[in-house]
Amino acid sequence: MSANYSLLCYTREATGREEANNEDIAYSMHLALRSHITGQWEPLNENYGIFFAAGMPVSCATAKSRRACSAASNFGVDLFDESCSASDAVAHGAVMPGLDITLKSLRNPFLFRLKDGSFAIAATRIARGGGPDGSERSAFLLAVSRDLTSFIQLGLVTLHTRKGVNRPSVTFDAVTARYVISFTGDDGRSYSAVTEDIIAAVRSGEPLDIMEDVQVTESRSPYDCGIPNAVPGNVISITETEAKRLIARFGRVYNVAATVAPQKN
Numbered sequence: 611m612s613a614n615y616s617l618l619c620y621t622r623e624a625t626g627r628e629e630a631n632n633e634d635i636a637y638s639m640h641l642a643l644r645s646h647i648t649g650q651w652e653p654l655n656e657n658y659g660i661f662f663a664a665g666m667p668v669s670c671a672t673a674k675s676r677r678a679c680s681a682a683s684n685f686g687v688d689l690f691d692e693s694c695s696a697s698d699a700v701a702h703g704a705v706m707p708g709l710d711i712t713l714k715s716l717r718n719p720f721l722f723r724l725k726d727g728s729f730a731i732a733a734t735r736i737a738r739g740g741g742p743d744g745s746e747r748s749a750f751l752l753a754v755s756r757d758l759t760s761f762i763q764l765g766l767v768t769l770h771t772r773k774g775v776n777r778p779s780v781t782f783d784a785v786t787a788r789y790v791i792s793f794t795g796d797d798g799r800s801y802s803a804v805t806e807d808i809i810a811a812v813r814s815g816e817p818l819d820i821m822e823d824v825q826v827t828e829s830r831s832p833y834d835c836g837i838p839n840a841v842p843g844n845v846i847s848i849t850e851t852e853a854k855r856l857i858a859r860f861g862r863v864y865n866v867a868a869t870v871a872p873q874k875n
Contacts, residue, residue, distance in 0.1 A: 615853040616644040617758075618651055618835060619721045619731070619843040624740070630658065631839065633739050637715035638662040639731060641758065641860070642837060643853060651835045654860035661719070663735055663751060664763045665711040670696050674703040679711060685765045688712075689815075690744035713738040716751060719843040720779045725787075729755045730808070732778045732791075735766070747771075750778040750793070752812050757852065759859040769803055770817040771795065779844065780808065792823065799823075 624636035638659030642651040654660065664681035666688045671679075675696075697709040705711050716733040717740075724730050735751040737743040745751075749766040769775055774796030781790050789808040794800055800823040805811045811818060835842050848856075 613850055614847050615646075615850070616845050617721070617848045617853075617856075618642045618644070618845050619719045620835065620837065620840045621717055621719060621843070622657075622837075623839040623841060625839055633715065634662075634713075635659050636839070637717055637736065637740055639716065639719040639733065639843070640840070641856065642835070643856065651837055653837055654856060656862070657837065660758075660860060661716075661731060661753065661761050663714040663716040663733070665707065665713045666691060667705060668696055668710055668712060671700055671705065671710055672703070675700040675705050675710065678703065678705045681763060685763070689766075689768075690749075712743075714743065715740065717841070718777045720777075721844060721846050722780045723782060723846070724754065724808075725782050729758050730780065731755070731761070732767075732780045734776065734778065746776065747774055748817070750775050752808065754809070757855050759855060764809060764812045767791070767808065767811050768815060768817045769793075770819050771801070773797060791818070 618641065620640050620642065621638065622631060622636040622640065624633045625631045635658060639661040640653060640657065641655070641660050642653045644650070645652050665679065666685065667676045667679045669687050669691045691712060697706045699706045700710055707713065715736050715738055717736055719731055719733040722730055722732065731753045733751045735743060735745045745766055748771050749768045751763070752765065752767050753761045753763045755761045776794045776796070778791060778793045783790050788804045788806050791803040791805070792800065801820045802823050803818040803820045805818055833842065
């Protein structure tokens with residue numbers, strides 16, 4: 611393997627349940643490695659989703675029932691949740707999907723490195739099925755990962771706007787030691803925000819101030835990556851060790867040998 615690999619994150623256009631690519635699967639983050647032999651992008655996990663947005667407990671769920679939603683355990687009450695009723699399961703510390711959990715999806719994933727070198731994902735959270743869920747007006751989803759084989763969803767980064775947070779991207783500026791958040795508003799203009807600690811920004815829930823950008827640098831991948839129905843996000847560089855770990859976890863499994871125990875007569 612080469613010392614470095616290119617890693618692409620993307621979603622897909624939904625095609626159908628028969629192809630294992632309905633909305634629940636298509637609107638999740640997929641990953642692909644670029645082959646050093648062919649130059650083609652090779653999807654991991656059989657072109658199936660690798661990171662999915664967590665379902666959110668309804669606002670009236672009890673603290674005990676919220677613990678049953680392990681993927682959203684770091685989230686507070688969803689400010690964009692309009693649900694106002696719950697099933698009887700909540701009284702027993704449980705939840706029912708579709709009733710006590712509002713299922714979510716994502717689009718426009720963006721991979722980046724945190725200050726410590728680990729990974730993070732910024733994405734637009736959407737409702738199950740692909741429609742808006744309200745959060746896209748002023749926030750984006752943030753998750754972190756040590757090695758992209760497992761993820762911790764932290765919640766939403768909120769910005770001082772109600773005019774759309776589309777195609778969010780984040781980079782860490784080592785010179786200023788700050789994270790630079792870039793996005794496009796519903797008016798088509800480019801905006802940015804900065805924070806010294808993006809994880810703390812999620813946990814505080816305090817909106818970050820924004821400014822309009824004069825010069826825009828495109829950090830995504832607006833090209834045909836050659837993967838059927840793919841909607842590219844961005845590309846990052848990863849090390850050989852990181853690539854090996856991803857291949858071991860999400861690569862195709864091959865049967866390379868078979869043995870049969872000796873049979874007794």
